[in-house]
Amino acid sequence: MTTLTMRPYAGEADLDAIAHLINACEAVDRTDSGTSVSELRQSFDDPSVDKTRNIYLWEDAENKLVGLGRLWVPPADKLTDGFLGFRVHPTARGKDLERQILAWGEGRMREMSQERGVPVKLRSSSRADQSERIAILERSGFTAERYFFTMERSLSQPIPEPQLPEGFVVRQMQGEQDIQAWVEMYNQAFIDHWNHRELTVERMRHELKNPYYKPELDLIATATDGTFAAFCHCRINPEDNKRNGRQEGLIICLGTRRGFRHRGLGRAMLLTGMQRLQAAGVEIAKLGVDVENPTGALRLYESVGFHKAFTHISYFKEV
Structure with missing residues (x-):
């Protein structure tokens, strides 16, 4: 050996x-x-x-x-x-x-x-x-516990026009001044999700330092009182695209915080993110989803043309 x-x-x-x-x-x-x-x-x-x-x-x-x-x-x-x-x-x-x-x-x-x-x-x-x-x-x-899809969608196909609910506006993340509210919104949006782990301000600051982070691809929907209600955070990694010989963009996370769901915010933010990626020259949009997501994310993605590319399996072992 x-x-x-x-x-x-x-x-x-x-x-x-x-x-x-x-x-x-x-x-x-x-x-x-x-x-x-x-x-x-x-x-x-x-x-x-x-x-x-x-x-x-x-x-x-x-x-x-x-x-x-x-x-x-x-x-x-x-x-x-x-x-x-x-x-x-x-x-x-x-x-x-x-x-x-x-x-x-x-x-x-x-x-x-x-x-x-x-x-x-x-x-x-x-x-x-x-x-x-x-x-x-x-x-x-190890035992299989949960299944996740990586999904993709060609952006050469028409993207439906986002219909933002009345009283909400979309703007991009504004760095340090937004970071506390953004993290709070993120944690509220994913609090119901399987195995959710709290995002910290420190870790979000690290994300903002990513060389491929672009504020124009980090979108926030705000309510009339300024509350951060929903978000769509996207990224384009040119190194990854060069390696793979494709022009892809990733929807890193999409979410709507508690109290603002079932109004169409998630769909509107998803479509807006797709438009931003398309405008940046992306040909394929990709994202990941928990197959058993309790908020109906899989149905949302399928409704706007995403399809499964492959499946990931999460395993665990009691130690």
Whole structure:
């Protein structure tokens, strides 16, 4: 068996090797999840990421990076879940490395459980067409819990004109002066959703620093009293588009806060976001949705022409 060495993430010097590993996996898996050093840097600099304890690397005898485990634990007073993302180089798969990474994730969660005195779950995910990854998760005691669709829609087809309810206006996010109200609206909009984790002002500030963040694609519907009632946040990633040879835009999140639902705000904001992406030259709009979303989001997306591109499965394991 090949001798492997595991070590913690060492910072900037590791980014190139991590990007190379992820892109080597992407060349085989084709899950539209390639990356670059700049994208990794932005992701790892998220203030909720514990880079010293929750990102680990596995190298072979020649010091080549062949495995990556990244654990994200939502910032909260009471720890309950950890989300494990992992990659194994195609040449190192099926040789016990996947089990080692999952065991590391479980060990970290046990440490956190002992530190805080609460029971925890370890979560991970797979695309539904990744049969080998699914088999590894299930052999390791993970259970499928929830299904999500990635949906897409051609913007070359006509987009219905948004019909904003009377008394509401749409404007773009205005940076720091809006951040507190935006975060409050976001948390109110998703409070009913499965496994919702509170967004913090600190994490939203990090999002605003994303090099591809554009205020004109971060839209807010306000009521007559100025209340932030609904939102549609979109992004265009030119690096991703160059890698994939497509001109796509992502609707990162769409939501309507409690007390303002069932008035057509969600549909109006979705259509407005699609128009903004179309005006920016996007050919395909994509988004993700919980299949069992309690607010009827799946029906909304289908009603304006989105269709399923593929399915993700969320797995969990009691630790």
